[in-house]
Amino acid sequence: MASSLTKGAVDPSAEKTFFGHPRGLATLFMTEMWERFSYYGMRALLVYYLVSGGADAATGSQGGGLAMTAATTTAIYSVYVSMVYLMAMPGGWFGDRVWGARKTVAIAGFVIMTGHLTLALPGQAVFFVGLLLVAVGSGLLKANISTMVGHLYDGPEDPRRDGGFTLFYIGINLGAFVAPFVVGTVGKEYNWHLGFALAAVGMGIGLAQFLIGTKHLSPKSSQVPNPLSAEERKAVITKAALGAAAIAVFYGAVVALGAYTLNWVLVPLTLAGLIIPVAVLVRIKRDRDLNSTEQSKMTAYIWFFVAAAVFWMIYDQGGSTLSLFADSKTADTVFGLGFSATWYQSLNPLFVMALAPVFAWLWLWLARRNQEPNTIVKFAMGLVLVGGSFFVFIVPMNMAGDGTMVSPMWLVSIYMIQTIGELCLSPVGLSVTTKMAPQKYASQMMGVWFLAVTAGDCTTGLLSLAGVDLNGTVVIGIQASAAVLAGVAVYAYRKKVQALMGDVH
Numbered sequence: 001m002a003s004s005l006t007k008g009a010v011d012p013s014a015e016k017t018f019f020g021h022p023r024g025l026a027t028l029f030m031t032e033m034w035e036r037f038s039y040y041g042m043r044a045l046l047v048y049y050l051v052s053g054g055a056d057a058a059t060g061s062q063g064g065g066l067a068m069t070a071a072t073t074t075a076i077y078s079v080y081v082s083m084v085y086l087m088a089m090p091g092g093w094f095g096d097r098v099w100g101a102r103k104t105v106a107i108a109g110f111v112i113m114t115g116h117l118t119l120a121l122p123g124q125a126v127f128f129v130g131l132l133l134v135a136v137g138s139g140l141l142k143a144n145i146s147t148m149v150g151h152l153y154d155g156p157e158d159p160r161r162d163g164g165f166t167l168f169y170i171g172i173n174l175g176a177f178v179a180p181f182v183v184g185t186v187g188k189e190y191n192w193h194l195g196f197a198l199a200a201v202g203m204g205i206g207l208a209q210f211l212i213g214t215k216h217l218s219p220k221s222s223q224v225p226n227p228l229s230a231e232e233r234k235a236v237i238t239k240a241a242l243g244a245a246a247i248a249v250f251y252g253a254v255v256a257l258g259a260y261t262l263n264w265v266l267v268p269l270t271l272a273g274l275i276i277p278v279a280v281l282v283r284i285k286r287d288r289d290l291n292s293t294e295q296s297k298m299t300a301y302i303w304f305f306v307a308a309a310v311f312w313m314i315y316d317q318g319g320s321t322l323s324l325f326a327d328s329k330t331a332d333t334v335f336g337l338g339f340s341a342t343w344y345q346s347l348n349p350l351f352v353m354a355l356a357p358v359f360a361w362l363w364l365w366l367a368r369r370n371q372e373p374n375t376i377v378k379f380a381m382g383l384v385l386v387g388g389s390f391f392v393f394i395v396p397m398n399m400a401g402d403g404t405m406v407s408p409m410w411l412v413s414i415y416m417i418q419t420i421g422e423l424c425l426s427p428v429g430l431s432v433t434t435k436m437a438p439q440k441y442a443s444q445m446m447g448v449w450f451l452a453v454t455a456g457d458c459t460t461g462l463l464s465l466a467g468v469d470l471n472g473t474v475v476i477g478i479q480a481s482a483a484v485l486a487g488v489a490v491y492a493y494r495k496k497v498q499a500l501m502g503d504v505h
Helices: 024-051 070-086 088-097 101-119 124-151 161-189 192-216 230-256 263-285 292-319 321-329 341-368 375-402 408-436 445-465 473-492 494-501
Strands: none
Touching: 024 070, 024 101, 024 124, 024 161, 024 192, 024 292, 024 321, 024 341, 070 088, 070 124, 070 263, 070 292, 070 321, 070 445, 088 101, 088 124, 088 445, 101 124, 101 192, 124 161, 124 445, 161 192, 161 341, 263 292, 263 445, 292 321, 292 341, 292 375, 292 408, 292 445, 292 473, 292 494, 321 341, 321 375, 321 408, 341 408, 375 408, 375 473, 375 494, 408 445, 473 494
C-alpha cells in the first residue's frame, strides 16, 4: 500500500514525545520545575532570615539575619508574595504586546537568577533589591509559561491538552516539594547566603535548559500577538519614565529629611495591592461594552473573587505565621531524627501531588451520579476548610503557651486540611474565571484571578503593619471565624449567585 506521507514529510508518530505529549512540554516542565525550586526554596528561608539575629550559642543556630520583629517579617513576606501575583498582569501584557511569551520567559529567568544572586550578598539594602528582582521576574514568567504550554496543542479541543497541563502542574509541585529539603536546609541550618545562592543555581539550570530546548516550542511562542504601535510605545515609555522620576524624587525627599523607615515602602505597596484589584474589577464591571449577560456574570464573579481573597489571606500564612510557630514552638525531631523547620514547606506540594488525582477521580465519580457539588459549593467548602485549619491551629497554640514544644503532627494536619481546601477552591477558581470572563477581557481575566491572591496577602500585610499580632490565638480565631462565615454566606446565597452566572455551572 502506498504511503500517505509526501516525500520529505515527517511521520508524527516517529517524532520524540514527552509521555505522549509534544517534546516542548519537557522543556517547559523542566523550566517551571526549576523556577519553582528556586522560588519555594527562597520562600522557605525568607521569614527565618528576616527574624534571625545573632547566633545562639546554646543551640548552635546561626545568626546573621536581619533581626526583624515577627510583625514586620509577616508584613514583608505577605507583601512579597502579593507582588509576585500582582506582577502577573504586567507580565502578561509584556508577553502580549512587547516581547512575546518565549522572550519574556527567557528574560524573566535571567531576572530571577540575578535576584537570587543578589540575595546571596550580605546587607539589608541588597536583600530588598534581590527580593524585588525575584518578584518581578516571577510575575513575568508566571503569566507567560502557561500560555506556551497551550501553544503546543491544536487548540482547546486537542484531547492531549488537559493531560499536558496536568504534567506541567506536577512539575510545579515537584520543584516546590524538593526545594525546602535542599535550599531550606542548607540556608537555615548552615549559611543563609549559600541557600540563596543554591536557589540561583536552580534557576540557572532551568534557564539553560529552556534556552537549549527552545527549538522544541511552538512558533506561536515567539510571536507578539498584539504589538504596540510606535505611538503606543512612545506613550508607555514616557509614562514609565515620569512615574519612575516621581517615585525617585519623592523617596529622595523622604531620605533627605531623615524620615525614611521601611514602612515608607511596605505601606504604599500594601495599599496598592488592595486598591489595584478593586480598581480593575470596578473598571471591568463599569465597561459599557459589556452586554447584560456579561455584566451579570461579572457581578457573580465578584463573589468568587472576594471569597478567594479571604481564602488566600489565611492559606498563604503557611509560609509566615505557621513557619514561625514551627521554628519556635514545635518539636524538631520525629522518632529521634532531627529535621529543619523549612521541611514543613514541602507538605503542601506533597499533599497536592498525592490528593489531586483522588479529587479528580472523586468529582468525576460524583458527576456520573449527578451528585458533584457545583462551583459555588466547592468554593464554600474551601473557605470552611481553610477556616477550620486555623481553628485546629488554636489547639497547639494554647498547648505551647507554657513553653511546651508541640508535636509536628499538629502542623502536618493543618497543612493537609489547607491543601484539601485548596483543591476544592483553586482549580475551580481557574476554571470559572475562564468561563465567566467577558469576551473583551478574555486574555486578562486570569491576571484578575491572581489579583485575589494579591488582595488576600496585602490584607495580611496591612494587619501586621497596623500592629495586629497575627501570631496570637485571638486573631487566629477571628480569621478562622471570618473564613467559615464567608463560606456559609457563599453557600447560603448560592441560588442567587447561580442565577447571576447564567449558563455557567
